[in-house]
Amino acid sequence: MTFLIIFGGSSFEHEISIVSAITLKDKIKKHNLKFVFVDANRNFYLINKENMKSKYFANGEYKKATKLEITKGGFKYQKGFFKKDIFVEFEVAVNLIHGRDGEDGKIPGMLEFFDIKAITPNIEASVLSYNKVLTKDFAKLRGVEVIDYEIITKPKTKFVFPIIIKPARLGSSIGVSVVKSQDEFNYAFDVAREFDDLIIVEPFIKGIEEYNLAGCLADDWIFSKVEKVEKKEFLDFEKKYMDFARKESETNEIEKNLIEKLKENFKKIYKDEFENALIRCDFFYKDGIIYLNEINPIPGSMANYLFDDFDNVLENLAKNLKKEKEIKIDYEYINKIQMAKGK
Amino acid sequence: MTFLIIFGGSSFEHEISIVSAITLKDKIKKHNLKFVFVDANRNFYLINKENMKSKYFANGEYKKATKLEITKGGFKYQKGFFKKDIFVEFEVAVNLIHGRDGEDGKIPGMLEFFDIKAITPNIEASVLSYNKVLTKDFAKLRGVEVIDYEIITKPKTKFVFPIIIKPARLGSSIGVSVVKSQDEFNYAFDVAREFDDLIIVEPFIKGIEEYNLAGCLADDWIFSKVEKVEKKEFLDFEKKYMDFARKESETNEIEKNLIEKLKENFKKIYKDEFENALIRCDFFYKDGIIYLNEINPIPGSMANYLFDDFDNVLENLAKNLKKEKEIKIDYEYINKIQMAKGK
Numbered sequence: 248m249t250f251l252i253i254f255g256g257s258s259f260e261h262e263i264s265i266v267s268a269i270t271l272k273d274k275i276k277k278h279n280l281k282f283v284f285v286d287a288n289r290n291f292y293l294i295n296k297e298n299m300k301s302k303y304f305a306n307g308e309y310k311k312a313t314k315l316e317i318t319k320g321g322f323k324y325q326k327g328f329f330k331k332d333i334f335v336e337f338e339v340a341v342n343l344i345h346g347r348d349g350e351d352g353k354i355p356g357m358l359e360f361f362d363i364k365a366i367t368p369n370i371e372a373s374v375l376s377y378n379k380v381l382t383k384d385f386a387k388l389r390g391v392e393v394i395d396y397e398i399i400t401k402p403k404t405k406f407v408f409p410i411i412i413k414p415a416r417l418g419s420s421i422g423v424s425v426v427k428s429q430d431e432f433n434y435a436f437d438v439a440r441e442f443d444d445l446i447i448v449e450p451f452i453k454g455i456e457e458y459n460l461a462g463c464l465a466d467d468w469i470f471s472k473v474e475k476v477e478k479k480e481f482l483d484f485e486k487k488y489m490d491f492a493r494k495e496s497e498t499n500e501i502e503k504n505l506i507e508k509l510k511e512n513f514k515k516i517y518k519d520e521f522e523n524a525l526i527r528c529d530f531f532y533k534d535g536i537i538y539l540n541e542i543n544p545i546p547g548s549m550a551n552y553l554f555d556d557f558d559n560v561l562e563n564l565a566k567n568l569k570k571e572k573e574i575k576i577d578y579e580y581i582n583k584i585q586m587a588k589g590k
Numbered sequence: 591m592t593f594l595i596i597f598g599g600s601s602f603e604h605e606i607s608i609v610s611a612i613t614l615k616d617k618i619k620k621h622n623l624k625f626v627f628v629d630a631n632r633n634f635y636l637i638n639k640e641n642m643k644s645k646y647f648a649n650g651e652y653k654k655a656t657k658l659e660i661t662k663g664g665f666k667y668q669k670g671f672f673k674k675d676i677f678v679e680f681e682v683a684v685n686l687i688h689g690r691d692g693e694d695g696k697i698p699g700m701l702e703f704f705d706i707k708a709i710t711p712n713i714e715a716s717v718l719s720y721n722k723v724l725t726k727d728f729a730k731l732r733g734v735e736v737i738d739y740e741i742i743t744k745p746k747t748k749f750v751f752p753i754i755i756k757p758a759r760l761g762s763s764i765g766v767s768v769v770k771s772q773d774e775f776n777y778a779f780d781v782a783r784e785f786d787d788l789i790i791v792e793p794f795i796k797g798i799e800e801y802n803l804a805g806c807l808a809d810d811w812i813f814s815k816v817e818k819v820e821k822k823e824f825l826d827f828e829k830k831y832m833d834f835a836r837k838e839s840e841t842n843e844i845e846k847n848l849i850e851k852l853k854e855n856f857k858k859i860y861k862d863e864f865e866n867a868l869i870r871c872d873f874f875y876k877d878g879i880i881y882l883n884e885i886n887p888i889p890g891s892m893a894n895y896l897f898d899d900f901d902n903v904l905e906n907l908a909k910n911l912k913k914e915k916e917i918k919i920d921y922e923y924i925n926k927i928q929m930a931k932g933k
Contacts, residue, residue: 262923287919289662289703302928305921318659319632330673347917352713353699360632360696370695371724374717381714384727444862519787574690576630578648580605585645 248278248562251321251337253354255285255304258346259421259442263547265304267343270548272299277558281337283322284309285344285354291315291322293335319361339565342367342545346417349545351377364568366561368524368544375520376542379415379447386539389515393539394531396447402436409451412436414443425451452533457540458501460509461527461550464517465563471553473506476529505532512537523568525549525560591621591905594664594680596697598628598647601689602764602785606890608647610686613891615642620901624680626665627652628687628697634658634665636678662704682908685710685888689760692888694720707911709904711867711887718863719885722758722790729882732858736882737874739790745779752794755779757786768794795876800883801844803852804870804893807860808906814870814896816849848875855880866911868892868903 254268255261265284272280282294284304292312294303303309315322315335322335340363342354349355352373358365368376375385383393398415406426412435414422422442424435439446461471513528516539527546531538543550551557597611598604608627615623625637627647635655637646646652658665658678665678683706685697692698695716701708711719718728726736741758749769755778757765765785767778782789804814856871859882870889874881886893894900 257917257919259917261917261919262921265924266927287917289705301924305924305928316659316661325673330668348703351699352695352717353703356694356696356699356713357703360691360700362632370699370713371717371721374695374714375724378714380731381718381724384731388723388727574600574602574604574630576600576604578605581608581644581648584609585648 248339248565249281249337250275250278250561250565251281251283251335251340252343253283253285253340253349254343255287256344256346256348256354257285257287257289258344258348259417260346261287262301264343264345264349265301267345267548269299269301271341271343271551272296274548274551275558275561278561281335283315283335283340284312285348286310289348291317293322293324317357317361321361321363338364339568340365340367341549341561343549345545345547351416359571364565366523366525366564366568368521368526372521372524372544376526376544377416378445379413379541380445382539382542385520386516391512391515391539392536394449394452396449399436399446399448402433406432406448407450411449411451412439413447413449414439414441415445415447416443452531454533456532458505458509458530458532459527459550459553460513460530461525461546461553462510462513462517463525463560463564464522465560465567468510468514469554469560469563470510470513471527471550472555473501473509474553475501505537508537512539516542523564525564527553591682591908592624592680593618593621593904593908594624594626594678594683595686596626596628596683596692597686598630599687599689599691599697600628600630600632601687601691602760603689604630605644607686607688607692608644610688610891612642612644614684614686614894615639617891617894618901618904621904624678626658626678626683627655628691629653632691634660636665636667660700660704664704664706681707682911683708683710684892684904686892688888688890694759702914707908709866709868709907709911711864711869715864715867715887719869719887720759721788722756722884723788725882725885728863729859734855734858734882735879737792737795739792742779742789742791745776749775749791750793754792754794755782756790756792757782758788758790759786795874797876799875801848801852801873801875802870802893802896803856803873804868804889804896805853805856805860806868806903806907807865808903808910811853811857812897812903812906813853813856814893815898816844816852817896818844819872851880855882859885866907868907870896 252268254264284292284294292309293315294312313324315324323332326333342349342365344354350373352370355367355373356370358367375381386393409425409427412424412426422439426432426435457476459474463469509530524544527543527550529540531540554560595611597607627635627637635652636658637655656667658667666675669676685692685708687697693716695713698710698716699713701710718724729736752768752770755767755769765782769775769778800819802817805812852873867887870886870893872883874883897903
């Protein structure tokens with residue numbers, strides 16, 4: 248199949264998305280890939296495969312690539328003196344924009360509006376996973392436990408330290424701090440406020456374990472290996488992404504029973520909400536209880552490293568994408584009014 | 591000012607949106623209006639003001655109008671042999687698409703993506719008001735009461751009748767039924783299922799009063815008159831919209847104290863979530879308690895009939911629109927990797 252990878256975006260994770268796309272270029276072997284880059288100013292560019300190198304974007308060379316417009320069914324550009332419309336050919340698009348644009352609903356909405364078949368969370372799923380307050384509420388509604396939290400609107404005292412302070416609407420641990428004392432609090436609050444006006448605080452629970460599980464519903468449920476996240480105190484943005492030697496999963500060391508429970512919780516979250524997306528759920532585990540930490544509706548490099556046959560996962564999902572409900576518009580109501588008016 | 595009214599959409603309320611736009615054409619006197627129609631297939635058309643008649647859309651004549659493409663900053667078409675780009679000139683767009691596309695986040699996301707200044711709910715606000723389950727959760731989070739509900743996934747028994755059955759994701763009372771007995775239930779359930787897979791049931795509370803209040807936060811809070819909705823048992827879609835003689839508000843008959851309480855509840859819902867939108871909150875009132883029924887983030891004809899000086903409200907809001915946070919992308923992270931690699 249031919250996949251069109253859409254990456255970049257006006258997002259704090261713009262650069263992560265570029266790295267994600269470059270990684271996929273190497274990891275996807277069976278399928279043909281094309282690349283659409285969304286630059287910081289939200290222009291679309293068609294990027295040749297051989298130019299898929301991080302430097303090409305960092306130094307602005309990408310501006311020489313063919314500029315595209317989004318339109319019904321896909322992307323196009325105009326060629327030659329007669330400005331002939333040329334459409335980029337592909338079968339299924341992949342929304343690989345992390346953070347704003349990709350995960351806040353903008354690109355998902357545009358893909359649906361322009362009737363572009365795509366592996367992507369839909370708008371509602373995006374909004375629910377983008378805002379941590381909504382994620383927690385949604386998880387509770389689905390019968391999945393979450394860590395308690397408090398919304399804070401201004402610096403305040405009387406926390407039981409240590410706590411974690413997070414901007415509500417960002418992924419990749421950006422703007423997140425572990426705070427151990429009131430002294431540290433104000434600075435951490437200001438850092439978080441740089442990224443969002445909605446700030447939440449959670450207790451920092453010592454000795455809590457973290458497990459990641461990716462998957463999707465294609466012709467049937469597909470689950471990745473379970474990744475146990477080994478970390479020191481806390482992985483911040485830089486550590487998380489600069490660390491190329493991040494430990495891979497060793498599912499066989501994890502209890503079968505726990506894996507089954509993680510899958511059950513994953514299904515509760517995914518079902519009827521994340522269809523058409525390949526997501527990664529990050530869970531906490533302590534004293535026999537599984538908590539949802541966050542939903543990554545577009546995980547880094549699509550969490551390909553957690554799957555044994557990623558080519559196949561992608562193809563299976565692509566072949567089982569669900570379409571938006573059709574709405575028939577017959578002007579029955581306006582015709583009735585016209586009749587009533589005797590016109 | 592020149593406003594660009596965007597209406598139509600692939601929505602069960604497509605025709606309502608046309609009527610809304612035609613109504614605004616007559617109600618807005620001080621400002622210049624232009625019109626962009628989104629047809630059932632999601633093509634954009636620039637509609638001449640003199641063609642703003644419902645028949646023009648119902649009989650397909652609109653297809654002769656100039657087709658537009660959405661692009662950075664607005665809408666454009668190409669003119670003449672040399673296909674010169676012509677941009678539609680306006681100052682502020684108004685998202686007037688009710689239901690899908692307008693209120694589910696698609697058009698709001700596109701307007702933000704393409705940096706088009708607009709009176710519209712944003713994506714998150716759209717999703718929260720589009721899905722009634724999320725609306726109720728959100729209201730509770732904000733300290734506003736709602737009527738209890740139950741999500742039902744298949745026909746079941748054991749309700750205490752009468753109940754109201756609603757598809758979760760539609761406005762304008764479409765697919766909503768009042769059910770008085772188990773006999774009526776299955777049919778009503780099937781009707782609702784035609785519109786959404788997510789169905790909710792609420793108790794039907796006799797003698798509950800309904801009050802609508804529209805408003806926005808511009809340079810300061812702007813509130814409409816309070817409309818007391820006089821209805822028989824229940825206004826379904828047809829009754830609600832075919833009834834041109836719908837009773838207008840008579841605020842002076844409503845207790846001052848109640849009006850103040852409604853405004854307080856409106857503010858709790860609107861603040862930091864519905865900015866840039868002119869919304870109408872529909873409240874219930876019984877035994878001294880105010881309940882949020884639903885949020886209309888794009889009310890019919892912008893609820894203009896509830897305002898004394900609608901031209902002024904629109905202008906005030908348009909002049910106080912908030913822009914999306916800017917994100918600076920400096921390729922610091924990629925440059926670090928390049929450095930680390932020694933390239």
